[in-house]
Amino acid sequence: MSVKIFDTPEVQQFLRAVANLDGQGGDPRTKQIVHRLMSDLFKAIDDLDITPDEYWTGIAWLNELGTAGQAGLISPGLGVDHFIDLRLDAVDEQLGVENRTPRTIEGPLYVAGAPVEHGFARLDDGSDESGHPLVMQGTVYDAEGKPAPGAQVEVWHCDTRGFYSHFDPTGKQAPFNMRRTIIADEQGRYRFRSIVPSGYGVPPGSPTEKLLTALGRHGQRPAHIHFFISADGHRKLTTQINLAHDPLVNDDFAHATRDGLVCEVVERTDEASIKAHGMDGPFGEINFDFHLTALVDGVDNQINERRVRAAA
Numbered sequence: 001m002s003v004k005i006f007d008t009p010e011v012q013q014f015l016r017a018v019a020n021l022d023g024q025g026g027d028p029r030t031k032q033i034v035h036r037l038m039s040d041l042f043k044a045i046d047d048l049d050i051t052p053d054e055y056w057t058g059i060a061w062l063n064e065l066g067t068a069g070q071a072g073l074i075s076p077g078l079g080v081d082h083f084i085d086l087r088l089d090a091v092d093e094q095l096g097v098e099n100r101t102p103r104t105i106e107g108p109l110y111v112a113g114a115p116v117e118h119g120f121a122r123l124d125d126g127s128d129e130s131g132h133p134l135v136m137q138g139t140v141y142d143a144e145g146k147p148a149p150g151a152q153v154e155v156w157h158c159d160t161r162g163f164y165s166h167f168d169p170t171g172k173q174a175p176f177n178m179r180r181t182i183i184a185d186e187q188g189r190y191r192f193r194s195i196v197p198s199g200y201g202v203p204p205g206s207p208t209e210k211l212l213t214a215l216g217r218h219g220q221r222p223a224h225i226h227f228f229i230s231a232d233g234h235r236k237l238t239t240q241i242n243l244a245h246d247p248l249v250n251d252d253f254a255h256a257t258r259d260g261l262v263c264e265v266v267e268r269t270d271e272a273s274i275k276a277h278g279m280d281g282p283f284g285e286i287n288f289d290f291h292l293t294a295l296v297d298g299v300d301n302q303i304n305e306r307r308v309r310a311a312a
């Protein structure tokens with residue numbers, strides 16, 4: 001049996017009351033958004049005949065999600081983070097701004113306050129013994145295409161088990177392991193040594209995994225490295241590179257892989273390269289440049305005030 005009550009004056013008036021649209025006080029934007037979201041939910045319940053059982057299953061899942069701190073984890077899984085990127089791209093297209101280095105999602109695992117180094121940093125502390133050494137380097141370019149000395153390269157990635165420091169369920173990693181801020185040198189260059197990260201998987205048995213499983217999806221990400229790139233007079237770039245050798249490079253549960261962000265890790269085994277980078281044996285090398293964009297009318301029109309978006 002199917003009933004449709006959404007369009008009745010009673011329900012429409014009820015929705016206005018729920019969001020206090022006609023009353024005093026509160027924040028107008030919050031009222032507008034809550035009114036719209038609750039209207040969309042009521043309409044979905046009506047249209048899809050969502051049963052009380054289904055609804056309360058959803059509420060229990062939301063409680064579980066909140067307890068696990070995973071709202072910021074299911075968000076990219078359901079594509080919202082990528083959708084927001086697509087909207088920022090569309091705004092830039094309208095403004096005539098070209099992003100030579102594509103933006104892509106931040107994810108929930110950034111931690112502010114990583115150690116700051118100049119020109120070069122070693123990200124890993126050597127404790128991940130199965131890690132294959134990695135050197136990544138390149139130049140940060142400004143909006144005019146010139147190198148950007150002093151640009152800030154914030155970088156973070158996971159270990160060979162797919163765990164990030166500060167969110168490591170085994171508690172094994174030291175704070176800020178595989179997280180640094182590198183200040184680009186006089187030539188706008190940055191370079192770091194670390195290990196080749198593995199892919200990431202959402203926590204087994206978690207509410208995030210349960211929903212993905214119900215959709216017939218996995219919760220895996222290909223190996224990737226995150227970046228915030230910033231410089232005076234420029235918009236902050238949020239991006240990642242995805243490693244080409246990972247079989248999931250184009251099957252990312254978080255929908256972050258983009259053209260222009262897939263990097264090969266080139267294996268260096270020759271003595272000259274090993275010496276030049278101060279390595280003790282063969283290592284993988286990634287070369288990647290970042291291109292920044294200018295402020296728009298003197299401001300970063302995309303700035304995203306950092307919120308805590310931690311996931312387990």
Ligand code: MBD
Pocket residue numbers: 073076105106107108109200221254256
């Ligand atoms: C990650 O490492 C990540 O980058 C995203 C987007 C989601 C979950 C884990």
Ligand code: FE
Pocket residue numbers: 107109200224226
């Ligand atoms: Fe990540």
